[in-house]
Amino acid sequence: MTSGNKPPLIWLNVVLFSVSFLLAIIAAPWYGFANGYGFEHWIWLLVLFSFSNLSITAGYHRLWSHKAYEANSVVRVIFALGGALALQNSILHWSSDHRVHHRHVDNNDKDPYSAKRGFWFSHIGWMLRNYNNDSYSDYGNCRDLQKDKVVVWQHKYYVPLAVGLNIAVPLLLGILYQDIIGMFLIVGVVRLVLTHHTTFFINSLAHIWGSQPYTDKNTARDNGILAILTFGEGYHNFHHIFENDYRNGIRWWQYDPTKWLISLLSKVGLASKLRRAPQIKIEKAHAAMNLQRIQKRLVGMPNAEALNAKVIAEFEMLVESINAYYALKKQMLDSKKEDLVKKYEHSLLKIRYDQLSEKLVQQRKSWKLVVAQYA
Numbered sequence: 001m002t003s004g005n006k007p008p009l010i011w012l013n014v015v016l017f018s019v020s021f022l023l024a025i026i027a028a029p030w031y032g033f034a035n036g037y038g039f040e041h042w043i044w045l046l047v048l049f050s051f052s053n054l055s056i057t058a059g060y061h062r063l064w065s066h067k068a069y070e071a072n073s074v075v076r077v078i079f080a081l082g083g084a085l086a087l088q089n090s091i092l093h094w095s096s097d098h099r100v101h102h103r104h105v106d107n108n109d110k111d112p113y114s115a116k117r118g119f120w121f122s123h124i125g126w127m128l129r130n131y132n133n134d135s136y137s138d139y140g141n142c143r144d145l146q147k148d149k150v151v152v153w154q155h156k157y158y159v160p161l162a163v164g165l166n167i168a169v170p171l172l173l174g175i176l177y178q179d180i181i182g183m184f185l186i187v188g189v190v191r192l193v194l195t196h197h198t199t200f201f202i203n204s205l206a207h208i209w210g211s212q213p214y215t216d217k218n219t220a221r222d223n224g225i226l227a228i229l230t231f232g233e234g235y236h237n238f239h240h241i242f243e244n245d246y247r248n249g250i251r252w253w254q255y256d257p258t259k260w261l262i263s264l265l266s267k268v269g270l271a272s273k274l275r276r277a278p279q280i281k282i283e284k285a286h287a288a289m290n291l292q293r294i295q296k297r298l299v300g301m302p303n304a305e306a307l308n309a310k311v312i313a314e315f316e317m318l319v320e321s322i323n324a325y326y327a328l329k330k331q332m333l334d335s336k337k338e339d340l341v342k343k344y345e346h347s348l349l350k351i352r353y354d355q356l357s358e359k360l361v362q363q364r365k366s367w368k369l370v371v372a373q374y375a
């Protein structure tokens with residue numbers, strides 16, 4: 001028996017995950033065929049699926065695990081409730097695991113859901129057995145969170161909150177719409193299973209499937225399809241290199257509703273201190289990955305050496321242009337703060353800034369052509 005060497009099963013989790021999954025794929029459709037579901041079932045599924053997922057992404061993940069911004073206590077209580085509804089353990093426990101994941105990503109002995117142990121393990125297997133990572137059992141990597149009253153309160157009352165909300169919410173809706181079983185199946189069970197597995201995809205699929213535009217030092221991937229399922233968390237390659245950025249999808253066309261929510265909260269004064277990785281670092285990391293990709297392609301080409309030299313020269317010009325542009329940009333921002341800087345000095349800086357900005361635009365275009373040609 002191979003299971004002899006494996007740690008003991010955590011029966012509560014095994015039963016919870018398998019029973020909810022079976023109810024969602026068998027009982028929910030079966031009940032639907034027999035009795036039908038109304039518009040209200042789907043609307044409330046969407047509302048509560050979004051609420052529990054966003055509480056995990058904007059709350060558990062970006063606010064608490066990564067401190068990517070600060071939030072008003074009302075917002076924190078709402079996320080704490082949504083997280084309990086999502087049934088993914090307390091903020092403290094979740095964040096502790098997640099910080100270990102970032103610190104020791106892909107390390108099979110330390111990363112609690114290391115993707116290198118395969119899809120099943122990183123998706124759900126790690127929660128089914130007592131793999132017992134002692135290093136985080138006292139939440140020593142979350143001392144800061146233990147000062148947050150909302151976190152401490154939610155941790156203390158996690159079980160009654162989680163069980164209570166998962167029963168009370170579908171039950172109230174069931175009474176309201178006179179379909180207790182239907183609401184229990186759709187808003188209770190189907191919503192929970194969807195919330196679970198879309199979140200779990202970040203640990204499994206987002207470390208297997210997708211591109212690596214910013215780093216290949218770990219298995220994390222950017223994946224637009226996963227971003228749609230996970231409220232923007234699919235841009236996981238960016239996230240693993242710039243983990244304290246409140247954004248995961250940084251381009252305007254990338255689907256990241258968690259980022260939009262945080263930005264909206266800050267606009268209405270409910271969130272503050274939104275952190276962004278320095279643009280210069282992001283741009284350089286992206287260019288360096290493209291360079292690496294091109295160089296791999298060039299290997300074995302007849303004129304590889306000459307092409308390589310050409311590409312490196314182009315890359316170096318780009319980096320030089322990036323450095324000059326961002327340095328002057330900073331100088332301009334600093335000079336704005338100083339009253340002593342005479343007006344004409346500032347206008348001289350402005351002229352130089354416009355030149356460098358134009359030069360960088362050209363340099364980016366020229367690099368894009370190189371990338372399009374060889375990568």
Ligand SMILES: [Zn+2]
Pocket residue numbers: 101202203207220236240
């Ligand atoms: Zn990850």
Ligand SMILES: [Zn+2]
Pocket residue numbers: 061065066098102239243
């Ligand atoms: Zn993270």
